[in-house]
Amino acid sequence: MSTPKVNAQVIYNPIDLKGRYEITDVLSEKDIPTGQGGFARDYRVTLTDVDQVAIDLISDGFDAIVSLIGPDGTTIAENDDGPDGTTNSLLFARIQTTGDYIVRVRAFGEGGVGNFTLKVTRLRPIDN
DSSP states (O other): OOOOOOOOOOOOOEEEEOOEEEEEEEEESSSOOOSSSSSSEEEEEEETTTEEEEEEEOOOOOOEEEEEEEETTTEEEESSOTTTTSEEEEEEEEEOOEEEEEEEEESSSOOOOEEEEEEEEEOOOOOO
C-alpha cells in the first residue's frame, strides 16, 4: 500500500513587512473574520528588545483599530481613535522581547472595509 499525498493548506499567513515600514492596502471581506462581524488583516514585523515603535493606521473607509501582538500571542498594545480626534489609530510601544510581532489592522464594529495606510516607525532616542 502506498501512502496518499496530502496537500497542506496554509490557513494563517500574515503579510511580511520586512524592509517596508509603510504600506497602502485594502481591508476586505476576504480577510480574517474577527468573530465580531468584522475583518482583520495581519502583518508580521521583526522587532528587537531595544526598539520603541509608533504604529499609525489611517483610513477614510472605516473606523480603524490597530493592535500589536507579541511573539507569544498576547496583545501588547491596541488603539482605536488617535489623539487627533479622528477615527484613525496611533499607538506607541516599547518592545521588551526580540521576535516576530503581528500588527493587526481591523475596523471597529461590523463590516468596516476599505483602503488604509499603515506606518510602522522605529523611534530613536535623541543624543545630547
